[in-house]
Amino acid sequence: MADSAPYALLFDMDGVLVDNTRYQARAFQLLFREHGLTTNARRLLARLNGMPATNILQTVFRHPVPKKQLEEYASQREFLYRTLYWNHRRELPGLTAFLQAARAAGFRLALGTGSAPETIGYILDHLHLRSYFDVIVGKADVPNGKPHADTFAVAARKLGVPPERCVVFEDAILGEQAAYRARMRCIGVSTTLRAGQFQAPLTVIKDFTQLTPEQVYELLEDTPTAPRPDKALARRQYMQL
Structure with missing residues (x-):
């Protein structure tokens, strides 16, 4: 130069x-389904992608969720994501x-x-x-x-x-x-x-x-x-x- x-x-x-965004979205969607949430994960990530998972999760609950609980949800989502993406990493x-x-x-x-x-x-x-x-x-x-x-x-x-x-x-x-x-x-x-x-x-x-x-x-x-x-x-x- x-x-x-x-x-x-x-x-x-x-x-x-x-x-890997579609795998991230799928992991969020599975977590949302587990907790009875109807948020569309793809649309959510189109807006919030780049934020820490705990911050993203904070936006989908209508009631306050303790930080420790959000971190547990984020860990669950991370496990789902890694499982879904395991054979697709490139x-x-x-x-x-x-x-x-x-x-x-x-x-x-x-x-x-x-x-x-x-x-x-x-x-x-x-x-x-x-x-x-x-x-x-x-x-x-x-x-x-x-x-x-x-x-x-x-x-x-x-x-x-x-x-x-x-x-x-x-x-x-x-x-x-x-x-x-x-x-x-x-x-x-x-x-x-x-x-x-x-x-x-x-x-x-x-x-x-x-x-x-x-x-x-x-x-x-x-x-x-x-x-x-x-x-x-x-x-x-x-x-x-």
């Missing part, structure tokens, strides 16, 4: 490294080749996800992806999950790269909002949303066969500043949580 200071690529995990097309090319081009790489360490391992270690990331930030590493900026802000700090030289790959509106709150630009991945549903990404890709590190560099050069987060959009998505 022309500039000696590095750029960094920050990746969400679910819906970005892997196309990376998004072109991912490994893109990560290899990005490292060769001088990009620093980080993972920024709302998942717990064991869930991160369930994906990264099975798919042999962990070694590609210089930094991994998950639920256990930040006080506030997405749409707060913490996940990506901490990842950038650990990389030693300023936010204005970071681009985030996200499939969810709340993740995109987290990127903008962290003063970073974003590339959308359309595994969960249609391209037009994102706020202001540099571009939207279906998978990593549609992008090269050189194209990412050009996008960053062409759009030097991050958009302001759309507070009204975020509020509509997560109902003021």
